[in-house]
Amino acid sequence: MTGEAKMSGNDGATAGAMIPGDFGWALATVLRGYQLKFDEAVGTLPGGVRGFQVLSTVVHRDPENQQALGSHLGIDRTVLTYLLDELVEESLVERVPSPSDRRARKIVITDNGRQVLESAEERVAGFEAELLESLDEDAARELFVTIRGLAMDVHRSRPGVSACEAIDHLI
Amino acid sequence: MTGEAKMSGNDGATAGAMIPGDFGWALATVLRGYQLKFDEAVGTLPGGVRGFQVLSTVVHRDPENQQALGSHLGIDRTVLTYLLDELVEESLVERVPSPSDRRARKIVITDNGRQVLESAEERVAGFEAELLESLDEDAARELFVTIRGLAMDVHRSRPGVSACEAIDHLI
DNA sequence: TATTGTTATACTCTATAACTATA
DNA sequence: TATAGTTATAGAGTATAACAATA
Numbered sequence: 001m002t003g004e005a006k007m008s009g010n011d012g013a014t015a016g017a018m019i020p021g022d023f024g025w026a027l028a029t030v031l032r033g034y035q036l037k038f039d040e041a042v043g044t045l046p047g048g049v050r051g052f053q054v055l056s057t058v059v060h061r062d063p064e065n066q067q068a069l070g071s072h073l074g075i076d077r078t079v080l081t082y083l084l085d086e087l088v089e090e091s092l093v094e095r096v097p098s099p100s101d102r103r104a105r106k107i108v109i110t111d112n113g114r115q116v117l118e119s120a121e122e123r124v125a126g127f128e129a130e131l132l133e134s135l136d137e138d139a140a141r142e143l144f145v146t147i148r149g150l151a152m153d154v155h156r157s158r159p160g161v162s163a164c165e166a167i168d169h170l171i
Numbered sequence: 172m173t174g175e176a177k178m179s180g181n182d183g184a185t186a187g188a189m190i191p192g193d194f195g196w197a198l199a200t201v202l203r204g205y206q207l208k209f210d211e212a213v214g215t216l217p218g219g220v221r222g223f224q225v226l227s228t229v230v231h232r233d234p235e236n237q238q239a240l241g242s243h244l245g246i247d248r249t250v251l252t253y254l255l256d257e258l259v260e261e262s263l264v265e266r267v268p269s270p271s272d273r274r275a276r277k278i279v280i281t282d283n284g285r286q287v288l289e290s291a292e293e294r295v296a297g298f299e300a301e302l303l304e305s306l307d308e309d310a311a312r313e314l315f316v317t318i319r320g321l322a323m324d325v326h327r328s329r330p331g332v333s334a335c336e337a338i339d340h341l342i
Numbered sequence: 343t344a345t346t347g348t349t350a351t352a353c354t355c356t357a358t359a360a361c362t363a364t365a
Numbered sequence: 366t367a368t369a370g371t372t373a374t375a376g377a378g379t380a381t382a383a384c385a386a387t388a
Contacts, residue, residue: 030322066370081371
């Protein structure tokens with residue numbers, strides 16, 4: 001298991017997760033390929049992939065404040081400020097003072113932002129299908145469910161972060 | 172499908188890859204969690220996760236030169252130079268002139284490097300199991316096979332990069 | 343002329359801490 | 366005192382181009 005032989009073993013099953021760290025290599029490689037296509041798909045959208053993810057999260061998850069928005073995406077609040085500045089500048093979102101907490105601000109999408117998001121989403125959905133084209137429908141769905149489950153494990157295990165309610169009861 | 176309702180639909184199947192970009196969010200989140208634990212596991216190893224991956228690739232994939240090594244890991248050759256400097260400094264690897272091409276250098280591991288790698292690999296294997304603990308054995312193996320297959324699709328689709336021979340005939 | 347590896351520069355991210363206004 | 370958001374600064378990481386040696 002400590003991997004002495006270069007490429008022997010691989011006993012029986014087509015699996016053989018022989019080399020420690022390989023799962024990470026595969027994850028990183030898929031994510032890299034994903035992000036390259038993602039970058040093309042979002043085109044000129046301010047903030048690139050991150051900008052898209054903010055718009056998507058605002059629309060589909062409706063986080064209460066910037067903190068929740070950032071923690072869902074793994075973006076630090078100090079970074080989110082600049083990112084939101086760009087999106088506000090382009091009139092894609094607005095910062096609305098929270099009625100219940102005057103320190104907090106809720107991010108809401110504009111009509112313009114919604115249009116931009118929907119157009120980008122079509123392109124994103126397109127390349128996601130492209131990336132998964134080597135899988136049949138069952139395998140693709142199963143992969144998504146598994147990865148999303150793991151993602152939620154990770155999300156939950158980070159102390160001080162508990163912004164999973166939305167996705168939690170989506171399942 | 173364009174997501175008007177906040178969290179409705181999700182028709183039938185437990186899957187529902189409804190939101191474009193969510194696969195990327197899940198991938199990124201899992202990778203983030205993975206890398207946090209990875210960082211702990213490699214500890215003081217020079218170059219951190221990247222350093223570990225270099226050692227692992229050198230031992231398990233035996234790339235012909237730095238170019239092949241870097242392209243397997245998605246590391247630019249200009250970055251790899253500095254990374255290797257650190258590893259050489261700690262006597263974990265050596266740069267050996269290639270006999271067939273005097274421009275190229277082959278990276279070989281030292282006895283010391285092999286020890287360090289094996290010790291780190293135990294810890295890495297440990298946390299990988301931990302990360303996947305919510306999956307049963309079949310699901311974990313299937314996930315690995317699927318992800319690795321996608322990773323190889325990505326790897327192959329990058330023009331000018333073809334360092335997949337090693338892993339290719341591993342399958 | 344193209345490629346391997348190195349070096350130097352600039353740019354972009356990210357992490358940290360300090361500040362404000364609220365709670 | 367703690368939290369939401371902002372701002373400023375420094376550090377790490379990354380990309381780019383130029384260079385020497387070799388193919």
